[in-house]
Structures are given as structure tokens and as C-alpha cells.
Amino acid sequence: QQQAKQKVIFDHDGGVDDLLSLMLLLTMEHIELLAVTITPADCYLSDATLSTLKILNKMDRTDVLVAKGSIHGVNPFPADWRAQPKICNALPDMILQPVNLNQISELPADQVIASLLEQHQQVDILMTGPCSNLTACLAKHPELKSHIQQVIWMGGAVDVPGNVAMHNHDKSAEWNAFWDPMATQALIESGLVVKMISLDATNCLPVDMTFLAQLAQQRAYPLSHLAGQFWATTINSIPSYEYTYFMWDVLATSVLGVAADAIEFSAIELAVSITEPNAGQTYRAKGSGNEILVATGANKQLVLDYVLRQFKG
Numbered sequence: 001q002q003q004a005k006q007k008v009i010f011d012h013d014g015g016v017d018d019l020l021s022l023m024l025l026l027t028m029e030h031i032e033l034l035a036v037t038i039t040p041a042d043c044y045l046s047d048a049t050l051s052t053l054k055i056l057n058k059m060d061r062t063d064v065l066v067a068k069g070s071i072h073g074v075n076p077f078p079a080d081w082r083a084q085p086k087i088c089n090a091l092p093d094m095i096l097q098p099v100n101l102n103q104i105s106e107l108p109a110d111q112v113i114a115s116l117l118e119q120h121q122q123v124d125i126l127m128t129g130p131c132s133n134l135t136a137c138l139a140k141h142p143e144l145k146s147h148i149q150q151v152i153w154m155g156g157a158v159d160v161p162g163n164v165a166m167h168n169h170d171k172s173a174e175w176n177a178f179w180d181p182m183a184t185q186a187l188i189e190s191g192l193v194v195k196m197i198s199l200d201a202t203n204c205l206p207v208d209m210t211f212l213a214q215l216a217q218q219r220a221y222p223l224s225h226l227a228g229q230f231w232a233t234t235i236n237s238i239p240s241y242e243y244t245y246f247m248w249d250v251l252a253t254s255v256l257g258v259a260a261d262a263i264e265f266s267a268i269e270l271a272v273s274i275t276e277p278n279a280g281q282t283y284r285a286k287g288s289g290n291e292i293l294v295a296t297g298a299n300k301q302l303v304l305d306y307v308l309r310q311f312k313g
């Protein structure tokens with residue numbers, strides 16, 4: 001007898017590790033991917049859509065619905081960062097890859113999420129960019145909350161510094177939380193089961209050369225080869241925290257497949273600032289009633305071994 005698959009809607013924002021997360025998610029046989037929705041945050045929407053379609057096509061998933069987000073946060077990402085993943089579509093393994101434009105929904109992402117939640121129960125929402133598409137959907141259709149089993153979100157920084165280095169900011173916030181602070185607040189106050197994969201946990205996973213060498217050892221597997229090319233584009237020489245590339249979104253995606261003891265969660269009551277100079281800061285607020293399952297640590301070796309194993313798929 002076959003076990004029912006876990007239904008997932010994946011919302012990403014087109015960064016290199018968002019695209020790696022899509023690859024990783026597609027290797028998980030116990031997951032039924034209902035749709036991929038895109039937030040135009042740390043990317044340009046046209047690049048992110050093209051990369052998404054190419055990866056889906058490559059992995060024989062031309063059946064999966066793709067929807068573009070129409071919501072824009074108040075604090076745009078730096079243009080250089082948004083342009084970075086363009087390189088993914090120029091890689092030799094990607095540039096010739098056909099796409100199926102019929103996969104793209106005519107509806108914007110938040111409406112696609114709403115219509116899927118109407119049709120399904122016990123859906124997991126995985127988000128590796130700002131959470132605006134989901135919170136917009138739930139603001140319009142609060143009754144659909146009961147159709148969500150859990151939300152897994154890469155965002156926030158609780159007991160560690162943030163990664164926003166902007167003129168109007170004190171560095172206390174993580175970027176996905178800062179892009180649309182009101183959406184972050186709505187998510188944290190939603191009452192949903194939220195697993196927040198914050199910088200507290202992702203800080204232990206910088207993209208490192210040892211791991212890339214291990215991945216290269218198994219490059220006879222097409223997916224390992226492709227992933228290695230993607231990660232190589234994230235290695236740069238500026239030795240500053242704001243520029244170091246971590247496996248942020250890949251850790252969040254791993255939550256759906258890795259052994260339960262690989263990621264440590266703590267239930268913490270949080271609040272979010274929505275004003276300068278700390279907009280998007282997610283801080284401990286005992287008594288707020290907004291209990292969030294914050295990823296406070298990860299077993300680096302277990303996570304990396306899991307990723308290496310999946311990319312042999």
C-alpha cells in the first residue's frame with residue numbers, strides 16, 4: 001500500500017539557493033508539489049520564471065503549475081543581488097534547456113495559492129523568500145488557514161545579527177523579513193504552525209569549498225553536476241558577512257526530508273519591528289502569544305550528507 005504524499009506549495013524568490021532548493025525538493029519522492037510560486041524579491045521575475053521552468057523541464061516535471069507574484073515589498077533588494085541569478089540561465093547545462101510556457105498560470109501567485117488551498121487539506125507551505133504571497137492570500141481568505149498543516153519559512157534572525165546592511169538600518173534584520181516587514185508581522189501573528197529557518201541556524205552552513213569538492217566527486221550524476229555549477233556562481237572573494245553566501249534556503253528545504261534530529265527547533269514567542277531603524281527585526285517577546293518554531297541550530301554534517309545523497313537522484 002502506497003503512503004499518501006505530503007502536499008507542498010513552494011514559494012521562492014529566484015536566488016541561486018532558491019533554485020537549488022527547487023532541485024532538492026524535486027528529488028524528494030514523498031512530496032507532491034502542487035505549485036511553484038515566485039516572489040519578485042531577490043531576483044528579477046523574468047529570470048526567476050525562466051530558471052524555474054528550465055529546472056522543472058530538466059527534471060521531467062512539466063506538469064507542475066508555476067505562478068508569478070505581483071506583490072512588491074517596501075524595501076527592494078540591491079539590484080546587483082537581483083541580477084546575480086541571471087548567470088544560471090547562461091550556464092551550458094541551462095541555456096539550451098527547453099521550457100513549457102503553458103505551465104505558467106494566468107493568475108498571480110497569491111490567487112493561485114488561494115485556489116490550491118481551497119482544493120486541498122493539510123498543505124505544507126515552503127517559502128524561501130519573503131512571505132508576502134502567502135500573507136496576502138490569507139488576508140483575503142482567512143478561512144484557508146485551516147487548510148495549512150505547517151509553514152516552513154527561511155527568514156528572520158533572533159539571537160544573532162541580521163544581514164541587512166542598508167542606510168536606514170541597524171543590521172538587526174534578515175533580508176526576507178525586511179523586504180516586506182508587514183508581511184513578516186502577519187505571518188508571525190497568523191497563529192499557523194511556523195518553522196522559521198532563521199540565520200541562527202543557517203549561519204553554520206556557508207557554501208564551502210570542501211562541500212563543493214565532495215559534490216564534484218559525484219558529478220557523473222547530472223543533478224550533482226548542475227548543482228555544482230550553480231553553487232560555484234555564489235563563491236566570491238569579499239570576506240564580509242553581508243556578502244558570504246550561505247545555504248539558507250537549502251536548509252529550509254531540507255526540513256521536509258532530512259532526519260528530524262538534523263535541525264533543532266525551539267518554540268519562541270516573537271514580535272517583529274515594522275519601523276526604522278530595525279524594520280524586519282524578529283525579536284524575542286515573551287507574552288506576545290506568537291509562538292514560532294525557530295531553528296536554533298543544525299547538524300551541518302547530517303544536512304550536507306543529505307543534500308549529497310539527494311543529488312545522486
Ligand code: AGV
Binds near residue numbers: 243
Ligand atoms: O537572507 C537570506 C535570503 C535567502 O532566502 N536571501 C538569499 C537567500 O535566497 C537574501 C540574501 C542575503 N545575503 C545575500 C542574499 C547575498 N549575499 N546575496 C544574495 N542574496
Ligand code: CA
Binds near residue numbers: 012014017018042128
Ligand atoms: Ca531566497
